Amino acid sequence: MRITNLNCADDIGASAWLVEVDGCRLLLDAGMHPKHDGNAALPLFAAAAGLAVDAIALSHCHHDHVGALPVALRQFPGARVFVPEQSYFLLPRVLHNSVNVMKRQRAEAGIAEYPLFDHSDVDQLMQVVQACRYRQVVEWGVPPRPRAGPMPTLEFFDAGHVLGSAGVLVRGRKDSLFYTGDVCFAPQSLLAGARFEEVRARVLLTESTRGATARPKGFSREAELARLRDTIAGALSRGASVLVPAFALGRTQELLAWLAMQMREGALPRRKVHVGGLGRAFTEIYDQQAHRTERLLPDLALQQALELQVLEEGDAQNMSLKGGKLFVTTAGMMTERTAAHDLAVRLMGEARQCICFVGYADPDSPGGRLKASEAGRTFRFSDLAPQVVRRCELHVFDLSAHAQREELVGFAAGLAPRTVLLGHGDPPARKWLAGQIARRLPSAQVLQPRPGESVAL
């Protein structure tokens, strides 16, 4: 087995791994780097130039895992695409949205190579996408002539991270690899957590997102949510508006489910929840796919339980913020020209308003800079708001949809593979995990392939 890291950067970056087993080739994920622009955001497909790739398997529909799929299919024509069944309707929605975003960036930021693909490419690629149930064993290799023995298989295991997220087990005649994708072991409000108990593999390729993040002693998700509830209740009761920036896929629906339960129980007052159009579309798919998902609150239909109000063009800049409005809106990192960015610019200067961070925001993004801002001090929020002062309330909650680092080490120790590859993490995060895993599994090889590097196992 040979594995090549096609991530274009040495950080979380763009997920893409090329796996060669029994003479067949599988691409695991085809993501875009969220902080790079244009071709520089693509995986290092050149490192696989001229190679025939039989299939592409996608762990889940976040942009850093699927955003480069149309380009991958141009590079590897004829490859079939396998996704967990719940991802089937999310995938085109995510890719069509990124065509729109790229077109806007071309017009506004002058990125000449955008869009890297068009709506017609997205429609066309859906013809080769095959939806698989969790635990369904699928042969993915294209048999050479004559067919030589059993073909390699893949199998998706529920990863509990977002709807349709999966770890991928790849089995050859002798070798086996398990790729965690992005994983959440603990239950969230809606998703029940990863089901990796029955995974057996000789090679583990694990995400490392939170490897450098220690949780404080006594941390509990329940206590964190109680603090969020009290913060929102307090703000609404004094007529303040509350902005919770959240990624449209996953984080938004988890928050909506929690809000619906809080309002149903009377712990929060019933209010309209203002969301973005993309967040609403994903929420619809979450509701439609509820019966195919192992989830808590199986009967909760988010669209029925809540009064969702979609933000229209211009609303974020112009609508009145009086009377206590509740916003759960993209983008999580408050990128320029998103509703979260524009609302934050308006809210942050007023002392009574309230902004709540519930997930990761890159320190080098507007959200990250706002998160680190000191009250009353001028700071640079974004290119569009270079000089602002934050006077509003600002709270940070840890409601991550990624595994705790101790859980990743525990999973690796239980699996006891002979080789562990670390990906999807910044260097300090991988370093911590490498040390801990080496301690727990002294005979295992722990590797961190660099961008473009191949390792033969």
Ligand SMILES: [Zn+2]
């Ligand atoms: Zn993800």
Ligand SMILES: [Zn+2]
């Ligand atoms: Zn990711």
